[in-house]
Amino acid sequence: MLQESFLFLPGVQERTERRFWELGINTWDDLLAATHIPGISKERLIFWKGRIRLARHILDSEDGTRSMGRMLGTRNSWRLYRQLLExxxxxxxxxxxxxxxxxxxxxxxxxxxxxxxxxxxxxxxxxxxxxxxxxxxxxxxxxxxxxxxxxxxxxxxxxxxxxxxxxxxxxxxxxxxxxxxxxxxxxxxxxxxxxxxxxxxxxxxxxxxxxxxxxxxxxxxxxxxxxxxxxxxxxxxxxxxxxxxxxxxxxxxxxxxxxxxxxx
The missing domain is CATH 3.30.420.10 (Ribonuclease H-like superfamily/Ribonuclease H)
Incomplete structure (x- = not known):
């Protein structure tokens, strides 16, 4: 769930996330590999890629899931469920x-x-x-x-x-x-x-x-x-x-x- 979620990216809400999926941007890797997203500026895409790299770095840290929980927000913290089952x-x-x-x-x-x-x-x-x-x-x-x-x-x-x-x-x-x-x-x-x-x-x-x-x-x-x-x-x-x-x-x-x- 988490690697297919984009709601932690600034400015991304459910509608934009759905559009990503419809364009075939299904995972974080897909967004990192994208060179162009219709309607999204080059600067915004570069910014989002940086946030995804940061999210991966955060997840590897000791308090990674806690920080990701904050980034996702209370409404969407359930998307971390698989990562939290330990x-x-x-x-x-x-x-x-x-x-x-x-x-x-x-x-x-x-x-x-x-x-x-x-x-x-x-x-x-x-x-x-x-x-x-x-x-x-x-x-x-x-x-x-x-x-x-x-x-x-x-x-x-x-x-x-x-x-x-x-x-x-x-x-x-x-x-x-x-x-x-x-x-x-x-x-x-x-x-x-x-x-x-x-x-x-x-x-x-x-x-x-x-x-x-x-x-x-x-x-x-x-x-x-x-x-x-x-x-x-x-x-x-x-x-x-x-x-x-x-x-x-x-x-x-x-x-x-x-x-x-x-x-x-």
Missing amino acids: NPRFLDIETTEYCNQVTVVGISDGEFYQAFVRGRNLDIARLRRALAGATCIITFNGSSFDLPIIDRNFPGVLPDVPHIDLRHVCAQANLRGGLKAIERHLSIRRADNIRETDGTDAIMLWYRHALGDEHALQSLIDYNAADVLNLKPLADMVIPALWNHVRHEKPLPFLPSAPRSIFS
Whole structure:
């Protein structure tokens, strides 16, 4: 995806990128080899070639994907997904009512899940260790919810790496609404005991735990684990489909979902 993307070039938007592809300029190498692009000045073409060489140099550096993420911007950071799979972190949090306190932070590398629970093992040092070495952070609605709240409650914990917010990726693929609604639409399953649990239930489970109900805490952790672990199959399903739609103009393989609350 990345080597066929041109949106990081100054002045290039989706329309210009599409024109490149239609002219047979499919990769960075193709643009570097081009001697003339209709409607583009020689000076502009030379400038873009310099930016591509710079991008290649950046990618070879230690923080290459982070810098490329900045160049692509938040809307298009999903195009880095393949480059970021070496050591991703999928993340989701639970909070009390009105987001006053973080109760659970769930983190996974796509395979193993860790739960950090308020009053037990949730602290800055442990979160830093869990996020150390991450190539990216992947969330659902994390731009508006999870990451600002973590940053406020645990300053300095979040690594400076690309963030892919699957809520916005899904919206570009005509999949709108909350995580659970989109999961149902795409037949991504949850365990029976938490299938109908939602964000409001998660708040009540924490209050029940605070009153001494240990079963409630386990149910809350199970709910958070599903929120976290289902992010990878969601990304693996939606991102390639969106790329095929953007790059090859293939129809999206799923019908648009009905808009619902982002918390459902």
